[in-house]
Amino acid sequence: MPFPSFRKALWWSGPVAPAGRSWLLFYGGIRRMNGAKKSHESDYQRVVLKNSSPYHYMKVSLELEDESTKVSAVELKHFIITGLKSLFGEVGAALDFDVLKYSEDTRTAFLRVPSRGLVNLWSSLTLLGSYQSQACAFRVLQVSSFLLPLTGNSRELLLD
Amino acid sequence: VMVSVSRPPRSVLVCDSSTFLHEKNRVTTQVEQLHFNYKVSLLLPECSSAPSHLDGVLNGFSSFYLIRNLPIYELLDRDFLQSAVFQGSVYGLSYRTRIDEDNCVALMPDGHLVLSLDKDSFEVLGVEGKPSRFNHRTKSRFVVSVDLCDGSMAPGGRGYQRLHTGLRSRLQMKADFLLSHHPGGGASLQALLSRYDWSEHRPAVSSRTLTDLSCPTLLTSDLQPRDSHSVLEWLGAVDAAITEDGGELRSEPDQVSWSRPAAVPGVFSGAPSHLCLPVRRRHLEQPRLASWASLTVHGFADSPVCWGRDEHGALKVGENFYSLLMFQDHSYQLYLAAGAHDSCPP
Numbered sequence: 001m002p003f004p005s006f007r008k009a010l011w012w013s014g015p016v017a018p019a020g021r022s023w024l025l026f027y028g029g030i031r032r033m034n035g036a037k038k039s040h041e042s043d044y045q046r047v048v049l050k051n052s053s054p055y056h057y058m059k060v061s062l063e064l065e066d067e068s069t070k071v072s073a074v075e076l077k078h079f080i081i082t083g084l085k086s087l088f089g090e091v092g093a094a095l096d097f098d099v100l101k102y103s104e105d106t107r108t109a110f111l112r113v114p115s116r117g118l119v120n121l122w123s124s125l126t127l128l129g130s131y132q133s134q135a136c137a138f139r140v141l142q143v144s145s146f147l148l149p150l151t152g153n154s155r156e157l158l159l160d
Numbered sequence: 161v162m163v164s165v166s167r168p169p170r171s172v173l174v175c176d177s178s179t180f181l182h183e184k185n186r187v188t189t190q191v192e193q194l195h196f197n198y199k200v201s202l203l204l205p206e207c208s209s210a211p212s213h214l215d216g217v218l219n220g221f222s223s224f225y226l227i228r229n230l231p232i233y234e235l236l237d238r239d240f241l242q243s244a245v246f247q248g249s250v251y252g253l254s255y256r257t258r259i260d261e262d263n264c265v266a267l268m269p270d271g272h273l274v275l276s277l278d279k280d281s282f283e284v285l286g287v288e289g290k291p292s293r294f295n296h297r298t299k300s301r302f303v304v305s306v307d308l309c310d311g312s313m314a315p316g317g318r319g320y321q322r323l324h325t326g327l328r329s330r331l332q333m334k335a336d337f338l339l340s341h342h343p344g345g346g347a348s349l350q351a352l353l354s355r356y357d358w359s360e361h362r363p364a365v366s367s368r369t370l371t372d373l374s375c376p377t378l379l380t381s382d383l384q385p386r387d388s389h390s391v392l393e394w395l396g397a398v399d400a401a402i403t404e405d406g407g408e409l410r411s412e413p414d415q416v417s418w419s420r421p422a423a424v425p426g427v428f429s430g431a432p433s434h435l436c437l438p439v440r441r442r443h444l445e446q447p448r449l450a451s452w453a454s455l456t457v458h459g460f461a462d463s464p465v466c467w468g469r470d471e472h473g474a475l476k477v478g479e480n481f482y483s484l485l486m487f488q489d490h491s492y493q494l495y496l497a498a499g500a501h502d503s504c505p506p
Binding site for chain 2: 043044045046047048049050051052053054055056057100101110115116118119143144145146147148149150151152153154155157159160
């Protein structure tokens, strides 16, 4: 699966945010109270990042008319690229998205897409209506600017 | 030229860094403001055997109850108020109701009853409320927030009667309801449970050992705010068991590590912060290469409140979670995330 190597994943060296639409608030230090030691001033740092996520993550499942059809991860990615191409042309098909995780049994995938490409990817998934000449539909189960929420969706809590 | 027709949904990420030794550190206060938690997950790098020293804490979460078809006015029952709500030992929220479609209810540990209602239900209920912050123009959803511990809501009083009749006779609101309690508060729920169809559930602890995961030897000083998204992505990839392909991982060949993520889904309030101390005391104080641990807590996507009593909604996604990275030198990094229909975390 295409996932950046550890170093790239942890030490993000590219742009922090899509240009022009993010801003950053910065508060450094704690206001000195009576008697507080000066060394404490640098002990606290709070940074608020808005719309700063370089990627968005989607959890999608592919529904097919014939439930027994097998779709591999490669076929799934190719199918999504076809959708992007038919809607946005060659430039759209060049969107650099990743299939992070895919389960063949449920045809459920975790996709990662650069934030600026989210709307394009989402719209092309919506418009994909047939897979190998059978009716199909992508269900977008969850979208987030973080990967963590995709593993902690309370709507999946099933009791009894 | 391709033009993006719309922006991705808004999101906010707050990154706090400080140390537990700081007398004014706010970690506990901050994380306890996320009242309705769905899942707690813990990642302990370089922990090869089962964390027996944490078993007690992980299994110590209270059980919770699912009550089928609970008429919401039952939460205003005098005995229930006296024995449970006024004691601050009980909390709960409606089950399988969606904040963007259905009427949702939350009973908070501080005695606030919060109802997120569609316009029709709100008008039928006839109790003071205000339009949802997130669609105030269309006024299609309203939020009613009542402090049950307030004098004006004393059982028998006018405010109490109005809400009680509204819920019982006018709106006749019913919902499947998840009810939980702080340790020792279980007995106070028995009277209510005896009147309805209910089932008891225990948070199920699952843990696995990851032998091939090379955990970074992180230090607080290494972490800059611009790395936040990368750190959270890495934690997410571990949590989702996404395999990596990086050959670079093997850059320190003599380092073999085991990491142990544990996950506990259920209904909690405040409780996850009780994990911090044992993790710091019993896990981090042993010498290790990767001297840190992370605790991630996911809130309920369909809770009407998030971060204190602030309204919560779901636009495309209702994300509310926090990740706490704790280090051996007692410093910490706290990441608090909020989605488009949330206020800024505390």
